[in-house]
Every structure is written in C-alpha cells, then in structure tokens.
Amino acid sequence: MTMNMTKPKSMLARRILVMFFLLFCLMLFSPSLLSHVLPNKGFNLLFGYILPLVLVLSPLYPVFARTVPLEGAGGQQQAARVRSLSRGLWIGVAVSVAALAVAEAVAPNVSIVTSLIAFCALQFAFTIPLMREKNPACKPVFMPETQRAASLTPRHTGVLPTWAWLLVWGVWIAAVISCLPFLLLSGTPGGSRSDIIILLCAAAAPLALAPFAIHWWPQSPEPMDSAGNAELADTYRHLRSIRAWSIWAVAIVWAAIFCTRAILTAWRTDQATLRVVDQTFLPIFIATMFWFQLKYHVWRRRATALLRSLTGEPKNPS
C-alpha cells in the first residue's frame, strides 16, 4: 500500500509570525522610531528597553512549554533533537542578550533593531523547529500511529470569511479614505510628507495580512483520538472562535489607533494630546492581544489535556 503522508502545517509558527509582524508594525508606527523629535520618555522606556528585552527572551517560550509526551511519540531520536535545539536556543539567547547590552550602550533605537534581528534569527533557527518537535498542534503526535480520526463537519461555512473580510477591510478602507486627504494636504508637525506615507504603510500593513490569517487559522489541523470525541470537537470549536475573534478585535483596535493618530497629526495638534492618545490606545491594543493569547493558551492546554486523557499518553514528557 502506498501511503501519502504530509505534515500538517504549523499553526503555532504562523501565529508567532503574525504576532511578530504586528509587533514590527507597532514599532514602526511608534513615535520613538518614526519621529525622533518626540521627547517621550515613557515610550523610549517601553520601546528602547522593555520591548527589546522581551523580544530577545520570548523565543525561549517553547523550552518551558512541556506539553508533549515525547516518549510516546517520536522516541529517543525526537528527544535528542529537542535537547540539541533547546541547547542551541539557550546559547542563542545568551549571545543576543550580550549583543543587546552592547547596543543599549550605543542608542535605544539601535537596541530595537538588534532585538528584532535576534528575535527573527532565534525564531527561525530554533523556536519554530522546537515547537514543531514539541507541540501537538504542529505534529499529530498524540494520535496513535495507525489509527486517525477526523470530524466530518466543515469548519468553513462560507459565511465566516465573507463577513470577516467585510469587517476588517470595511473598517480599514473607511479609516484610510477619511484620513488620506487630511494627511496628504497637511504633513506632520516637524515631519515631512514622506513620514506620513511611511506611517500609512506601516499601519496599513496588517490589513494585508489579516484576511489571510482569518482564512487559514480556522483550517489548522485538529488531532483527534482514534474514535473521535464530541467534547474534544467542542474544545476545538471554541479555540477556532477565539482565534477568529482575536484577529478581528486586533484589526479594529489597530484601525482605531491609526485613525485617531492620523487625524490628530493632520490637525497639527500639540504633542501632549498625541501622547495621551498613544498612551491610551496602544496599551488597549497590547492588552487585547495578550488577553486573547492568554485565553487561547488556557483552552489549548485544556484540549491537550483532554487529548492526552483520550489517547492514554503519559503525562510527563522527557
């Protein structure tokens, strides 16, 4: 018998890439990078010191996410691969922290760029391969070797992508159309018109990504036990809904930040008002992202535990 086997696509890797992209846009959009003229100490602290450190340390996440019983899945070889990747990740993070410390001595903006490069390198070289080895969403390791089950209920009804697209694109098109004339006519206080174009592009970049993300996230593989289980199917349904809503919520909050900031810039408002807007909306944006991430991980853990109990896999990984 010929078996046509393919690896299910990595859902977590995609999520990490989307988060990274949003963070990148957020930093481009931030006054500390875009316009150096803003004497904003709070933002410099956040984007010059805290965020770079978080970016450099965040790739360590899969080292602590001990969710997969490797013994039952890939055996000795997989455990060895995980160990070598973990070791490489620790060394990479140590080198990145040292580089960051040197960069901090030069300038906060240099440290941001250093942390972004380090984050990218660590993600692609170690974190994503490690997640693929360890996470059940990336590989169907919980399923017995021979027997596999799947739901016959379609996850796409056709209604979901339509109104998702309308919601995300509609909000953004309205935002861009309403702001564009002001921006092109006026320019920023202390900045040039090209700054405005960069700001527009940076803020609108997630727009290009969001519909695709909405399209493929609900299609992530959902490993089932050999007989199938209604409770597990319900848990997956809940996870899908969290994923979809998180993208919509983030897109809307992002649009609100963009509109408010663009209109205020066009009106040549004072820096204090602009700072208040930044300090109100950006924390909401970040909090929204983290709230959905937290909720998602709680449900993900629940699904993993349920799957483990159904397949009878050992609880403790190697």
Next chain:
Amino acid sequence: MITVNLNSSTPLNEQLCLGIRRAIAMSELMVGDPLPSVRQLANDLGINFNTVARAYRDLEKQGLLNSIRGRGTVVASNEETRREPEAVVERRLSEDLRDLLASAQLAGLPKEVVERIIRGELIRLWPTKEKGK
C-alpha cells in the same frame, strides 16, 4: 467522525469512501449536508490532499456526493441517481457477507457472537424497524 487506519491493506482513499458511505447510511450525514474541504480533512488526518480529493471524486461518480460551486461538496440530494439496481446490490452483499462470515468461522468465532454483531449493526442502520420487531 471518520477514522482511517494507515496500516490497513485497504487503500486510504477507499477507507475514506467507506467511512463517508457509512456516515451517510447511518444518517450522520443527511442529504444536502456539506462535507469538510479536501484541505481540512487531509490536514486533520495527516494524509495527502490528492487522496481525499480522489475519494470525493469516486463518491461523486457513485452519485453519493455533489460538488456545487461556492458551496463545496455536499451529500447528493437525488437518491435515484445513487441507487444501483437492487439485484446487483443483493448479489454483492451476499458475496461480501459470505467472505466475512467465512473469516469469522475460520477465526473460531461462535455463531451466537456473529449473530449478535450482525443484529447490532442492523439496529444501528435500521433503528426503528429492528426495535419494532
């Protein structure tokens, strides 16, 4: 829910066909119900897209499924098109059953157990009629 066995001697696309046929016969899938996309089913089962696509195509040829533009694949609504001549079905059922019963006998399964299994399956497929008896 559909289950496939990767070590079985039956090809994967045939297992998929059998699973979907069974789901339709047992009313888990009703007429007009949409099926998951080829990509979704292939991802969930960890098998190639072409295998799932081939199974869907075979079932379409048999008249069990319909591909509708914009809606995907649905369970066929016209029951007449999927119905084979009764004599052909009877003959095939008889042959298949004989083979299965022969394997059960060779495996040393008692007649009572075989009867119980067959009765159980009949009740699952024709619940009202069997319960009424």
